[in-house]
Amino acid sequence: MAESLTRHASSRRVAETSIGEYLIRRLRDFGIRDVFGIPGDYVLGFYSMLEQSPLNVVGCCREDNAGFAADAYARINGMGAVCVTYGVGGLSLCNSIAGAYAEKSPVVVISGAAGVRERYNNPLLHHKVRDFRTQLDVFEKICVAATELTDASIAFREIDRVLMACARSKRPVYIELPRDMVKVVPDGPYELRQTELGSDPEALAEAVGEAARLISDCRKPVILAGVEIHRYGLQDELLHFAESTRIPIACTMMGKSVVPETHPLFAGLYEGAMSRAEVTQFVEESDCLLLLGTFMTDIDLGIYTAKLDPGKCIYAMSDDLRIRHHHYHDVLLGDFIRALTARRPTPPERVLPLRPELNGHQYQLDRDRPVTITRMMQRLNQSLDDQTIVISDIGDALFAATELTTHGHTEFIGPAYYTSMGFGVPGAVGAATARPDLRTVVLVGDGAFQMTGNELSTLIRHGFHSIVIVLDNKGYGTERILHPGDYRYNEVQPWHYHKLPEAFGGGAGYEVFTEGDFDRALSEAWPRKQLTLIQAHLPIDDSSPPLRRLAEHLCKRL
């Protein structure tokens, strides 16, 4: 972002502090209370320092799981951190950090490294790949900022530069800490300079004026809210804007839960042709579409089946503001929403699409009926409240979850753009660490569970009362639907998932065949103060309506 945006600055003097201590202090300044990871010999010195600090270290089973946990934690807490050793640790994080980059989750990666004084003559130290820069080179590709703290004289400034980039861009950053630098105290005092960004006031005024006129002059306005509303903590500002103008709000899948779906202005989830027909029509017939913080991904746009005319759009993102076919630079998303609210445009009111739950589709338990994913979501909807966080893994766990109704402060987390299998269970570790007071419910397919289900162990170890629902359709069900044919590669080994809590040392396991089984498992799990795993045996060809609609569109494109 342009330096011209810098408006406010503050400073603080630091002295007599080691690099490791300064890093810990700054992580805390940014609101981080917990750090996920796995120790390893190049980072043991810093781990020992962490363990003696006020930061809580959450050990996971694997590094990439720790990355997913830090990502989910960051989405809830505002920023997260993961700390690992060099090579084997850092390079195991690539996928989860790439996912955090793609979906704008502010995760700080801290990696140990060989000591600066160990590197002369490029020796073959263990965990080294090609040379001592390889890991930094890799992380520069999947982070917004990266640094190696090899020079004490600039280490504090580098830590601040990288952490501020994380906070501003809501994307992961990388800090490499050689093991012989952890306790080094830089010479001389250091002046911490905080800068806060503001919008260009003239560009902001002109943009808001134009947007307000378009809104006041239109007939059918709608807000399409996206994930950046959540990332920049603008939920209240968005609701205030919508309530003061009476403009209805639809959400994308990435933006699910940025507004409570029980809100009277909530119009539904929009994903192009994948969404319910009445929502699709409601959004696409708008003559003034306010895309606020909306990431235009293929899945959010129903694999490009969305029909949105840019000539009718006001598209505000953290790094761009576009009205119709022109762009305003240096206008921040939050400033835009607040200033637009203050202008009080007065569009006409619209009649909202009917909602399924107000439409007679209430769930009635049919005790002996085999479970299906759609009716499981309906049953789950009865239990969800504003003390629940739902985490969806990908595949039909994600698509079916679009039919869940999020409440008041309910968080919904799903890797709906990067769609990495295996996010769910480790994500629950992060979510439950951030908000141990809330109940975490995980929806995860059997294939995804086989990737990262070992992280159940960490949920058990910390006594989190999560409910993990394994949607067991004996293989990679989404792929069977996307690429029809009788392929063996979509099969997975049938596990007795419900026996894993016992093997991992705690919690309860259920095997569910019928709606009665599911109802009983859920009813018993809800008051329980420990982990519950529910293995739901689904018909192999079962799928949710959104997945079937997606598959139709994907197949056309292949």
Add this chain to the structure above:
Amino acid sequence: MAESLTRHASSRRVAETSIGEYLIRRLRDFGIRDVFGIPGDYVLGFYSMLEQSPLNVVGCCREDNAGFAADAYARINGMGAVCVTYGVGGLSLCNSIAGAYAEKSPVVVISGAAGVRERYNNPLLHHKVRDFRTQLDVFEKICVAATELTDASIAFREIDRVLMACARSKRPVYIELPRDMVKVVPDGPYELRQTELGSDPEALAEAVGEAARLISDCRKPVILAGVEIHRYGLQDELLHFAESTRIPIACTMMGKSVVPETHPLFAGLYEGAMSRAEVTQFVEESDCLLLLGTFMTDIDLGIYTAKLDPGKCIYAMSDDLRIRHHHYHDVLLGDFIRALTARRPTPPERVLPLRPELNGHQYQLDRDRPVTITRMMQRLNQSLDDQTIVISDIGDALFAATELTTHGHTEFIGPAYYTSMGFGVPGAVGAATARPDLRTVVLVGDGAFQMTGNELSTLIRHGFHSIVIVLDNKGYGTERILHPGDYRYNEVQPWHYHKLPEAFGGGAGYEVFTEGDFDRALSEAWPRKQLTLIQAHLPIDDSSPPLRRLAEHLCKRL
């Protein structure tokens, strides 16, 4: 390698073949019969082609596990392959492929990708991180050659270039296959040019002459054999050289099992001050040390406690030949060994160090004695034969395993340089796939098992009769020893590992406390035709002598 090395060339015409078909054909030409991986939507078209081809697709639980499996397979088979989808699949492979790079294992990575025609205007297609080059950029850092097959007119040549680089350098390569290129048939015929490398004959003759003189004139010669002997398939040549000159052979840990340890010329495992004192002395007092294919890593050199005088060394590697302080270029390792053998140098014979197993240290079962790692290795030594492959994970699984005696054709596989935790169980999938006729025994710590133990499932699914021994000391035992202190971060959740075969759907599990328990478990497992998991409860402070020696030296350096 210099083009001047090109000696032999052959060619073959190809026509009417799609890019996917050509890739499959060439993988087979290089001896690959099995491909590990996980399907995903950007690679489903190629997966379907694979499934209909003579190649066997081995589905794993996770991509990085598939990478470890392909690595272990490559070490046994000569080359291996792993096939995954874009982004979430490819980037999950970074750690295991980095390990293959570091330890010279020839693995071909094949990744699906978004179609070339889908990429216009840089849309936000799912699984994309930063741009469509991000994944290729990352793999260029951890592979010796990489290509994206976006241009049909050069696709075949690119496939050949990359596969030949893999075969020559014994390091991983990367092939990205956009999903709309799989079935594209390039225009016109293609001429496949095979080139074989040979040494510069004059440099070879001079080097061999000098080496032969040094050997004939010395008093105490010894060979220190390393991993490249195995990678370039030079085991027989090495033995022939040693037998014809009567020079004793020591091995590094990375080179363990390149010669049968029962061979009369085998002097022992050398790892600087970590090795048995008599082996250390035997190697370091040599006045003519032939380092053949030896990777000079920190662990192989006992964390640089090795005392090897370069002025007394003949150091031959695949990419360098150094005699004392000068270098010969363009001399291949195999050519050097063969030509040196032909020169028949005649050094004096040396008396070998005494071997522990000939030294009265035979194992006697003490039925009620609690198990310790050292005595477990002694008991295991009684069962090992030339129909066994031992795979060690890292930590004390690796260090203790140095005390195992490998037999005739026994393979020993351990990530002794890159030392990535979690290699063991997935490695067994690769080893058992390459040699289903042999028994695979895995030694793995509890912390490492928690990372990748889910791959037991794949061993069970394929009916492999592997024996997985979990060395359970309730945490990251090696770290406790390397970095003493009472740190919580070294603890892991206690699992009932022996219950996992049941949860994963097959095989037998044992819980072992005493030597009698271990003896019974091993005796019952050996004739069994399915997987066995043995959970061995070790004292929390138990460790092998090599680990204790390593820890002493590492602690001094921290």
